[in-house]
Amino acid sequence: MEKARKTSKFPLSSLEVAGACTVVLGFGLGLLCVYLTMPESDYSFLKLPRTLKDLRILRDQLENYTSDYTIQVLVGYCMVYIFMQTFMIPGTIFMSLLAGALFGVLKGVALVVFAATAGASSCYFLSKLIGRPLVFSLWPDKLNFFQAQVAKRRESLLNYMLFLRVTPTLPNTFINVASPIVDVPYHIFFLATFLGLIPASFVTVRAGIALGELRSLEDLYDFQSIATLFLIGIVSVTPTVMSKSKT
Numbered sequence: 001m002e003k004a005r006k007t008s009k010f011p012l013s014s015l016e017v018a019g020a021c022t023v024v025l026g027f028g029l030g031l032l033c034v035y036l037t038m039p040e041s042d043y044s045f046l047k048l049p050r051t052l053k054d055l056r057i058l059r060d061q062l063e064n065y066t067s068d069y070t071i072q073v074l075v076g077y078c079m080v081y082i083f084m085q086t087f088m089i090p091g092t093i094f095m096s097l098l099a100g101a102l103f104g105v106l107k108g109v110a111l112v113v114f115a116a117t118a119g120a121s122s123c124y125f126l127s128k129l130i131g132r133p134l135v136f137s138l139w140p141d142k143l144n145f146f147q148a149q150v151a152k153r154r155e156s157l158l159n160y161m162l163f164l165r166v167t168p169t170l171p172n173t174f175i176n177v178a179s180p181i182v183d184v185p186y187h188i189f190f191l192a193t194f195l196g197l198i199p200a201s202f203v204t205v206r207a208g209i210a211l212g213e214l215r216s217l218e219d220l221y222d223f224q225s226i227a228t229l230f231l232i233g234i235v236s237v238t239p240t241v242m243s244k245s246k247t
Contacts, residue, residue, distance in 0.1 A: 019129050023122070027083045034076040038069060048084075049094040052214060059101045059211060066102050073102070078115045085119020086126055088173050092116070093204060093217065100208025108205035109198065116201065117194045120176045124189055128180035135181050139174055146170065147182040158188050165196025172197075 035043075049055040066073050081095050095115075099108035127135070135143055153160040161184065164170050179189050207220050214220075 017130075020126065023086065023126060027079060027086075030079050031076065031083075034072050034079065037072050038065070048080075048089070048091050049098070050091060052211070052216070055094050055097060055101075056211060059098060062098075062102060074111070077111070078118070081112075081115035082119040082122055085116060085176070086122040088123065088177065092119075093220075096201060096204040097208035097211060097214075100205035101211045105202070105206055105209065108208065109201050112201040112205055113194065113197050116197050117190065120172070120193045121186075121190060123173075123176040124180050124186065127177045131177050132181055135178050139178065142170065142174055143178055143181065146174075146178050150182045150184060157184065158192055161188055161192030162196045165192050166199055 045057055045061045047054070047058075049058050062073060077095070077099070081092060083089070084092050084095065096108075096112045099111050102108070103111060149160065150157065161175075161179075164175055165172070180186075204220060207214055
């Protein structure tokens with residue numbers, strides 16, 4: 001217990017700080033390379049969207065580049081999405097809507113699931129390196145709950161993690177950061193993330209196609225959408241429940 005308390009306190013070691021800075025520098029260099037390969041133009045519109053109005057402006061501008069500079073737009077999109085996921089920057093829902101607006105449903109879902117899984121994985125490993133103090137300070141109660149549930153469901157952990165990913169029971173940001181702290185194996189974390197994000201990504205990306213008709217983010221997840229996600233989540237844990245009942 002004493003060791004756990006010590007590892008949950010700031011400050012970070014020099015090695016941990018160096019690791020985090022290296023990750024930030026890597027993302028920065030990647031985005032700079034994408035920027036340098038784009039044609040000379042006015043890119044003042046390039047900013048993280050915070051409202052639907054910002055998102056529509058960004059979509060209208062990027063549509064002019066997507067067909068001629070598809071690779072650069074894809075790489076830039078993925079790097080921004082992964083960066084936001086890695087460092088828990090809010091607004092990835094706008095990025096998911098943008099994927100639908102620019103690439104359509106199938107390509108958009110594939111892009112969002114890839115970027116979200118990569119970003120969640122990056123956050124997982126970064127949290128494994130330096131995340132313990134942050135989790136203990138921000139979400140102590142949620143962490144205790146999550147740790148108890150993971151310990152209780154070790155034999156069916158994939159089903160439980162799938163349930164969490166599909167349903168809004170716990171925030172995805174918290175799951176990304178807390179999973180390595182409570183010893184969720186990466187292969188289970190990866191599979192649950194990759195498969196569990198598909199339903200919600202489909203809902204969001206599909207809404208991005210009709211971006212002009214979207215009035216608020218609340219319109220994305222109405223009662224029917226949330227009920228559907230919970231139904232999928234319940235199906236994901238049903239085999240475990242049935243096996244326990246037989247036992």
